[in-house]
Amino acid sequence: MDKKPLFEHKTKKEFNFFLAITPLLVMIASMLYAIVVLETDPHLPLIIGTITAALVAVFSGFKWEDIEEMMYKGIRLALPAVVILMIVGLIIGSWISGGVVASMIYYGLMVISPQYFLVTICIICAIVSLAIGSSWSTMATIGVAGMGIGISMEINAAMIAGAVISGSYFGDKMSPLSDTTNLAAGLTNTDLFEHIRHMMYTTIPGLVVALAAYLIIGLNVIGNSTASPEDIQAMMSGMSENFVISPWLLIVPALVIVFIILKVKAVPALIAGVVLGVICTIFIQGETLADAASILMNGYVLESGNEMVDTLFNRGGLMDMMYTIALTIAALTFAGILEYSGMLRSIMHQILKIAKGTFGIITATILSCFTTNVTCSEQYISIVVPSRMYLRAYIDNKLHSKNLSRSLEDGGTLTSVFVPWNTCGVFIYGTLGVVAWDYAPFAILNFTVPVIAIILAATGFGITRISAEERDAYIAKHYPEENKTAEA
Template identity: 65%
Template sequence: MKKEISAKWAFLTFLIMIVTMIITVVQLKQSPHVPLIVGTTVAAIVAKMHGFKWQEIEEMMYKGIRLALPAIVIIILVGLVIGAWIGGGVVATMIYYGLKLISPAWFLVTIMLLCSIVSLAIGSSWSTMATIGVAGMGIGLSMGIPAAMIAGAVISGSYFGDKMSPLSDTTNLAAGLTGTDLFDHIKHMLYTTLPALIISFVVFAIMGRGFADVSMKSESILTTLSVMEESFVISPWLLLVPVGVIVLVAKKIPAIPALLIGIVSGFLLQIFVQGGTLAAAVQALQAGFEISTGNAMVDELFNRGGLDSMMNTVSMTIVAMTFGGILEYSGMLKALMDVIVKFAKSTGSLIAATIAACITTNATCSEQYISIVVPSRMFANVYQKRGLHSKNLSRALEDGGTLTSVFFPWNTCGVFILATLGVGAMEYAPYAILNFTVPIISIIYGYIGFAIVKLTPEEMATAEKRSQEQDKELAGV
């Protein structure tokens, strides 16, 4: 007979995973795979102790993995894109002109602005990081800017658009789950996101002053430009490929076919423009591009990409979702959320509790979408009963869920960033300024009552009627 799993058992499961994770990742400097497997094992034992059959526990894991399948497909395609675009000279061209045009002092601000514009246009942080972000890493590293700083600027800009674009899946998800008009949701998020964006630009501008003395005519940069000119055919026409992919996604072409067009374009460019062989072009897709110029900087920039480079990311995503699947479908996550809700007495503590729930879900279930889905179900009635408009909830879900996913190395977003930008969560976290500033601003607003919208009596009556109808449907009446 199944018994409801208490918050104590859920917390113990989570605690064992986190402690194992800290020892393995922080102290031993190893991959998060094993701690996640330990967490999955403990979660399975706890579920079994509470009456779940092994077949049911297996199905929980499979359900978790199924949730991540769209992300896994994108991860694989991004690996192919990077290999194809490096082989086709697209990345080299982007880096070359970036070094020619962008001042080191303003690089961090510029790359964040570019990522903000692109992600706002296409609604995808991952696609932005895989295109503009990859080139930005190369440009910034060539200027001597630390990788963690560059990644922080790229992430801040990419997630601004992911959060604010009407084309973003997380934006539509948060609005849809809470019954909020999409554009009301976006406008309400401006209160927390715009100040964080300005703060980020100011901080990156101050950081950039430390690189004002870097000369674009320094020997290292001139050598890098020269080696790239010798190793690749550099042409502004090659920039049509990333521009084309961005335009396709902006015109609501699904991400997968848009990325496939980018892959095929890069593949053909490597053969017909760069003069590579068919075998080399296929190898760039599978194992990544390979080049040996004798220049360590150039070799480090371009020896990467390919399907194989993403297999560690894919495996970690699968393992993470087995853990998240058991927590979600056994009721352990709900038990944790219920405890968090009990502490939400005021509007400020309710907003804080919502964001804490989103962060907890990102940490335990390792998937950005679940961090929006689960808390939305937990808090919808609470907001309504307290006379708070649903757009307060939808904003809190994105402030706490969409943005904080990057801070956990085992979350699908943290895993993707490591594979794409080559920087781990522990390194870039202090520089992902927008991502941690927005939740802080959101919680402050909750306590001081700024930009918190109350339901009118008419809206309250409508919400109660809709809630009653939903209850009847669930009861099968």
């Protein structure tokens, strides 16, 4: 039988709001100073925030053993993300050395026009992510190739990443196969497909806005790019001189996508991609087994003489992901103390006190989801914690639970990409090579949808209400302990 956490009995008490928010303020202040002034990495500010949170917890009566357990629980939340990050490092290395990435870029350059590239890559990522239900898997496959194609066309990397993210998160959010979609529906007792249909009110307009913006950028900014056909031809020649280019190599990413469509879990599907990449490395590109093993560990190294080609392909491998993994662990250590000590719950309670009416509750939900993404650094927590905090408030105000499930995704799933130390922001940096503050202005779907959601809350359009009888029936079904108390 598992041992009950040491701190379980203490987390029910309410923290003083100003005491609870102190670690968050210290972390944000040190983060801004470190990044803006010192131009250094975000790891140390997260550690400073963790130390501050631990001191606040000690001051509030927790023992060091309690705090250690909170940190360990936070780290355990990061383990699935860490495993996937490690596999993505392997898959990038093996697909580069196997010529898979080079082939995807080569043929992409042949068929995609620079002016329409952002629109095209966004739509492709949306379709693939909708089919497989995973933004991460889409970015790790289609996104990596898209970055290579776009950079070869001399398109700004932040713009490319933004379009990839917008498309990937549209599909992830709207797919019945998505884990976050199922999580939001399940936590709010909402039918899955009713939840998806309700999200169309915010997500479809958000995609339309994003595609229109990418089209305008493509025609007015990229259309005036200095990239010439000669530059693109030089890039293609550089790739063909250093890799065996073949359309048959495109079968590798296609198979990985098929595996996931067939509901093979992400980890075994991506591992299959690594194995296929290694096979291509040895039997098609002519590398030795020792070379393949070295690439999996340390990444691919190319000295072609073409700076653009070298920049594109000198990456990947397990060690390439260690920076990202360290950032993930530091972030979730900080998050563990905030979540399991009860500090985050105290912050949420204060927000709920001032949230009145439909507009106030929905806006508070979205802001709370974003706050949780900042403080707890994990997309799933940004759905789980606010769902627990706000569900009863929605029902008491005669708002259908699908309004909450939609708000959780609008505010939680989508905004996770804007936090550099969130597992999603960390994954994107490790996979696409662009930091959150660079791609944020171009991840148009991700910031447009929350704004649309707040506008709908203000106007009442797209908001589903329930009757007093339906409210009472919901409470009787999902809060039976209240009936027992009333009878007693």
